[in-house]
Amino acid sequence: MIQLQQVTRKFGSFMAVQDVTLTVAKGEIHGLIGASGAGKSTLLRLMNLLEVPDSGNIFINGQQLTALKNAELREARKSIGMIFQHFHLVANKTVRDNVEIALVLANYPKKLRKARVMECLKFVGLEQFANQYPAQLSGGQKQRVAIARALANKTAVLLCDEPTSALDANTSAEILRVLQKVNVELGVTIVLVSHELEVVKSICHRATVLDAGQIYETVELTPSGVLETSHHPQSFVDQLVKGGFGHA
Numbered sequence: 001m002i003q004l005q006q007v008t009r010k011f012g013s014f015m016a017v018q019d020v021t022l023t024v025a026k027g028e029i030h031g032l033i034g035a036s037g038a039g040k041s042t043l044l045r046l047m048n049l050l051e052v053p054d055s056g057n058i059f060i061n062g063q064q065l066t067a068l069k070n071a072e073l074r075e076a077r078k079s080i081g082m083i084f085q086h087f088h089l090v091a092n093k094t095v096r097d098n099v100e101i102a103l104v105l106a107n108y109p110k111k112l113r114k115a116r117v118m119e120c121l122k123f124v125g126l127e128q129f130a131n132q133y134p135a136q137l138s139g140g141q142k143q144r145v146a147i148a149r150a151l152a153n154k155t156a157v158l159l160c161d162e163p164t165s166a167l168d169a170n171t172s173a174e175i176l177r178v179l180q181k182v183n184v185e186l187g188v189t190i191v192l193v194s195h196e197l198e199v200v201k202s203i204c205h206r207a208t209v210l211d212a213g214q215i216y217e218t219v220e221l222t223p224s225g226v227l228e229t230s231h232h233p234q235s236f237v238d239q240l241v242k243g244g245f246g247h248a
């Protein structure tokens with residue numbers, strides 16, 4: 001589904017990503033993990049050509065992104081969604097309008113937009129929040145809106161850049177469950193950047209460890225499932241006592 005062939009990206013003389021060859025299979029959840037500055041976000045952004053490689057090729061679904069003209073690239077990008085640590089919602093637009101933006105930009109037929117927006121909001125469990133504004137939502141709800149927006153164009157690939165890093169442990173587990181549902185029910189291939197080992201272990205099938213812009217190793221992960229959480233006060237106490245509340 002995603003193929004990177006000897007991809008290199010430099011900033012000046014600094015090699016942020018160096019000679020990376022990697023294949024992510026259709027239907028896979030693939031983690032990218034590594035220390036700060038290892039090149040995780042740059043590698044993710046290369047996958048939809050938000051970063052242009054200095055050398056190497058990038059294929060999505062057999063299509064060589066690096067060979068496309070602007071209009072063709074815009075078309076190819078419709079099937080690639082992206083979500084971010086800080087959600088990137090438009091503050092003065094409602095939840096409904098935030099999701100619709102993706103459809104407007106993709107020239108989705110106007111008559112079908114409203115139904116598609118509601119279908120996506122229902123999928124992430126937020127249909128009753130359609131007329132609210134981002135400021136009225138919790139962090140987890142904002143990330144759900146961002147997921148709905150990223151899926152609106154019948155997305156085949158979802159790129160996730162630290163999607164849970166701004167969230168507490170319970171909300172983080174909720175978002176990981178939504179991503180798992182996106183993968184299982186919609187068959188979307190997911191690439192997930194995280195600096196948290198637990199996040200990658202909980203939902204990824206395989207993970208690539210990056211070090212100084214290069215692949216250190218790609219490993220298979222045994223399914224461990226998303227950690228069960230509850231909103232009961234005792235679960236907060238348990239996690240606090242175990243020291244597991246917050247980032248690893």
Ligand SMILES: Nc1ncnc2c1ncn2[C@@H]1O[C@H](COP(=O)(O)OP(=O)(O)OP(=O)(O)O)[C@@H](O)[C@H]1O
Pocket residue numbers: 011016034035036037038039040041042043195
């Ligand atoms: N636009 C840019 N201009 C110059 N240097 C950049 C740019 N983007 C990234 N870098 C550098 O490239 C390296 C890799 O950055 P990247 O954001 O991909 O790392 P990361 O593994 O995602 O780190 P973090 O977990 O801290 O976000 C870093 O040293 C960073 O400073």
